[in-house]
Amino acid sequence: MPLNKPVISFYNKRIWVIGASSGIGLACTKDFLSHGAKVAISARRADLIQDINDAYPKDQVLALTLDARNHSELTNAYKTINAKWGGLDLMVFVSGIYEPMRADNFDLSKAKNIIDLNVLGPMSACEVVLPDFIANQSGGIAIVSSVAGYSGLPKALAYGPSKAAMINFCENLYYDLKPKGISVYMINPGFVATDATANNDFHMPALITPEKASEYILDGIQAGKFDIHFPKRFSLFLKFLRILPYSIYFYLLKKFIRI
Numbered sequence: 001m002p003l004n005k006p007v008i009s010f011y012n013k014r015i016w017v018i019g020a021s022s023g024i025g026l027a028c029t030k031d032f033l034s035h036g037a038k039v040a041i042s043a044r045r046a047d048l049i050q051d052i053n054d055a056y057p058k059d060q061v062l063a064l065t066l067d068a069r070n071h072s073e074l075t076n077a078y079k080t081i082n083a084k085w086g087g088l089d090l091m092v093f094v095s096g097i098y099e100p101m102r103a104d105n106f107d108l109s110k111a112k113n114i115i116d117l118n119v120l121g122p123m124s125a126c127e128v129v130l131p132d133f134i135a136n137q138s139g140g141i142a143i144v145s146s147v148a149g150y151s152g153l154p155k156a157l158a159y160g161p162s163k164a165a166m167i168n169f170c171e172n173l174y175y176d177l178k179p180k181g182i183s184v185y186m187i188n189p190g191f192v193a194t195d196a197t198a199n200n201d202f203h204m205p206a207l208i209t210p211e212k213a214s215e216y217i218l219d220g221i222q223a224g225k226f227d228i229h230f231p232k233r234f235s236l237f238l239k240f241l242r243i244l245p246y247s248i249y250f251y252l253l254k255k256f257i258r259i
Contacts, residue, residue: 002224003174004140004183010218011036014085016078018068018125019095021048023194024144027214028092033060035218040081040088042066043095068095068121071128078128090140090221091129093122096162098196100155111158118162123169133182141177142185142221143170147235149188151242151249154257155202163188174226185221188229189213190238205257206234 007013015032019025021043029052032039039061041049046065053063064080066073081088097114101107122143133139148156149163156163170186177184191197191204192213208231220228229235237256241249 003178003226004185004221004224006224007140007222009035010222013037013089014040014081014087015090015092016040016042016081016088016129017092017094018042018066018074018121019093019144020052021045023094023196024189024192024210024213024217025092025094026052027210028094028217031214031218036060038062038085040064040077040085042068042077044068068093068125069116071124074125074128082132087132087136088129088139090142091125092142092144093125094144095121096144096196098159100200101157101159102155103157106157114158114162115165118159119165119169122166126173133177134180137181140183140185140221141173142187142217144187144189144217145170147188147190147229147238150238153253170226183224184226185217186227187217187220188227188235189216190229190231190234206231 010032015037017025017029017032017039020029020041029039029041033056041052041061042064043049044065044067049063049065053061062081062084064077066077068074096118099110099114101110126141129139129141143166145166146163148160149167153160167186167188170184174184191207193207193209197204213230216230217228241252
């Protein structure tokens, strides 16, 4: 049984994608639009989201430039969505910072920046939309976390904890919101070929395109899944690792991850 109510169609659904200018967010935006959804697109780069806005009918897309770390900008964007479309059916939070970091180059200022966007950003967006979702007993929240949040991985000294926090946050959200008729989607991708991962100097197992990631995400939402993780050949391996004793976990991590 799916943990959320299946979504039969995205046609005419009102969807807000935060982090829509590139990577997974851009791919999801294009796929939602191709399914006939109305999509509000947000990112810091006004020029990039304006290009998307110009490529689709004006009644189908709404470009809203913002910094997802700025609560007032999120609030004002949501007010604009409500004024134009009379509500929202699904919020998809994709924005995030990935920066490789290990103990020998730990930088607290960079770590704070990662936490500010990857953790406080989704929390801030949820505070904006939740009052209406709860009042209406409907809506959906999808948050892109990462398999890096399953357990400690090399070069993820700040990124990993930020994603672990989002996994825990989604689990708590689901428990609280399921009785209120609100769907929660916890999205944990493996390695995806984006601008953020392009600078990695190590082999990325099971690397997939943003378009493939979007396919997994939309299929998962339509199927009503809570735990949307992919690609399975990699994500299931990491799920297995985290239940092992630490002596075995660290041995296998060093043997197979090789970072």
